[in-house]
Amino acid sequence: MAAARTGSGSRQGAAGPAAAAARGGVAPVAGRRQRERSDATVEDLLAAARALFAAEGYTAASLDAVCERAGVTKGALYHHFAGKRQLFGAVYAREQQRLADTVTAAYLREDDPWEAVFQGGRAYLEASLDPEVQRITLFDAPGAVGWEAMRELGVNCRDLTLRGIARAIRRGAIAPRPAEPLTSILYGGLSESAMAIARADDPREALQEALADLRVLFDALATGA
Amino acid sequence: MAAARTGSGSRQGAAGPAAAAARGGVAPVAGRRQRERSDATVEDLLAAARALFAAEGYTAASLDAVCERAGVTKGALYHHFAGKRQLFGAVYAREQQRLADTVTAAYLREDDPWEAVFQGGRAYLEASLDPEVQRITLFDAPGAVGWEAMRELGVNCRDLTLRGIARAIRRGAIAPRPAEPLTSILYGGLSESAMAIARADDPREALQEALADLRVLFDALATGA
């Protein structure tokens, strides 16, 4: 327990630019364990990257700007991430995780397996109306990380959809069929719907119309029983 | 008809790098009218850009490489296009035009308005299986030119879908509803399906399954009459 105070709150000798100290943590920094420091830096970088990627888009957002906002230098960035694509990939994975949590919560609230898929879809649609979410998950992700990586970077809503549909089929809530095609149609349809709704003259009304149409579609596919 | 020969086939004084002479045209160049020269240069640039954008993606493809392939310098490129985005936008617009022609042809072959939409969708799906088409229209376009520009850059398949659905509604082939929501679901569903099919273990089988599922969906929405 010797002398723990190290004076300046900056992480190292030179001048730590800014912003990092504004995080929730208490004042001192040098006494923490490496893992905590590392995690905090990654957190700062991801937060800064998310903000800039969302605001300016993947190509327009520069790593220098990300580092400045995170209060770190490029040395730190490249210590934790292999490059710009990987940084974006990490941001994307987080975003999908957040979306998936929301969708899963809505899904689990329903007992009927087909209705549960509907509610999950509804939750995904509503969550995807946020322009920042759209920019990251719908616009830039395909071009930046590719289609395969989008599905392999941890949890993703497409797999959620697939599993929901598969369960609805197993339970007999919809007619037997391979689950993949309907997954593509539903997931792609919801994604495109989100983009259209967000840009509609009256997004509120557009959302209601979309949900009504989606309801018709779900009813049409449900087995009468 | 004075002396028309100008010696070298190169367009101007200095050394025209390459490739441009390989186009279909005959040998001399200087005698043509400006408009023809200009059109030919634009054509070369678009062809080179399409090839590189399709092969390497929007960000990875460099304008220097495009110019080299087109046998032109950046001066020519920036004389005809405002920048990289606009060049890509022009390539994208052409691609959409090509797709739209194919889709329209399939659409017009059917009399029943709802079946015509199905055949148009089928044509769009099959045409979108080409990796080069996918890379340009599905992966890079949203991030590079944005959603609004994708719909304002000339003909596009989404509007075709919208009009087909609107006609099917007017003719009573499907139940009355606002056409926009179903358009988003169908167009987005087909786009996502194309990406999934192209990456499936057995694309042939995946395509058949997708079309079968699409058929079920179309039948479910059709009015019995």
Next chain:
DNA sequence: GAACATACATACCGAAGGTATGTGACTGTC
């Protein structure tokens, strides 16, 4: 406490998008 590993900062490089400017070919005009 000495050797080692971690977590950065600093400085630099090359590539690529974009721009400013020059020049020869073309075109309308008198």
Next chain:
DNA sequence: GACAGTCACATACCTTCGGTATGTATGTTC
């Protein structure tokens, strides 16, 4: 049919940005 003006480029250059190599203070291990 010269001549002025415009068009269609080429050349050279600037700036930004992604990426890398290296130095160094901090933390960890034995």
